[in-house]
Amino acid sequence: DVKVTQSSRYLVKRTGEKVFLECVQDMDHENMFWYRQDPGLGLRLIYFSYDVKMKEKGDIPEGYSVSREKKERFSLILESASTNQTSMYLCASQTGAEQETQYFGPGTRLLVL
Amino acid sequence: AQKITQTQPGMFVQEKEAVTLDCTYDTSDQSYGLFWYKQPSSGEMIFLIYQGSYDEQNATEGRYSLNFQKARKSANLVISASQLGDSAMYFCAMRELYNFNKFYFGSGTKLNVKP
Numbered sequence: 001d002v003k004v005t006q007s008s009r010y011l012v013k014r015t016g017e018k019v020f021l022e023c024v025q026d027m028d029h030e031n032m033f034w035y036r037q038d039p040g041l042g043l044r045l046i047y048f049s050y051d052v053k054m055k056e057k058g059d060i061p062e063g064y065s066v067s068r069e070k071k072e073r074f075s076l077i078l079e080s081a082s083t084n085q086t087s088m089y090l091c092a093s094q095t096g097a098e099q100e101t102q103y104f105g106p107g108t109r110l111l112v113l
Numbered sequence: 114a115q116k117i118t119q120t121q122p123g124m125f126v127q128e129k130e131a132v133t134l135d136c137t138y139d140t141s142d143q144s145y146g147l148f149w150y151k152q153p154s155s156g157e158m159i160f161l162i163y164q165g166s167y168d169e170q171n172a173t174e175g176r177y178s179l180n181f182q183k184a185r186k187s188a189n190l191v192i193s194a195s196q197l198g199d200s201a202m203y204f205c206a207m208r209e210l211y212n213f214n215k216f217y218f219g220s221g222t223k224l225n226v227k228p
């Protein structure tokens with residue numbers, strides 16, 4: 001079974017804090033993704049990575065950065081959290097195969113006060 | 114322009130009846146994949162069904178089938194014999210193979226199954 005884990009299910013942070021969200025997958029997948037999910041907007045891609053140390057901006061990268069030092073781990077960093085970053089954050093991984101789905105972690109609900 | 118459009122924010126269906134969730138997509142690629150996911154209130158995303166752009170037959174997985182109309186760029190999900198456990202958010206997604214394997218998601222449809 002593919003497993004994607006995220007470091008926290010729920011997180012409460014203060015405005016201005018630096019926040020780290022960690023994601024680990026155990027299936028040796030090349031591609032990893034970070035999304036945020038907001039009501040009525042679906043999932044929006046923040047960043048993705050197709051190899052170690054490689055990253056590409058998604059549709060809404062502003063205010064975020066990422067790190068992929070090892071193949072299995074993809075971190076999302078909020079350099080200075082703001083209230084408009086309160087959201088559900090989902091990590092996913094996939095192989096490069098055409099019909100392969102993305103496998104999602106359980107999500108982290110982040111509240112920035 | 115929106116890559117994936119789901120026009121039904123919420124839907125109700127009676128238990129044991131069939132329901133169709135709409136999805137239209139926009140791409141100029143010839144090769145792409147279409148996916149449907151279910152997200153219960155617990156939050157995890159569950160993969161349901163896949164349709165490749167070159168597949169001639171509509172995909173089926175148990176009670177789920179995908180009504181793929183390529184010329185109309187639509188990929189509607191049909192759930193037959195609805196169950197109470199089908200109540201959830203449903204997301205349509207598209208993968209463009211020549212664009213870094215990016216996935217695009219719709220805004221979702223909240224399905225409520227009534228007993």
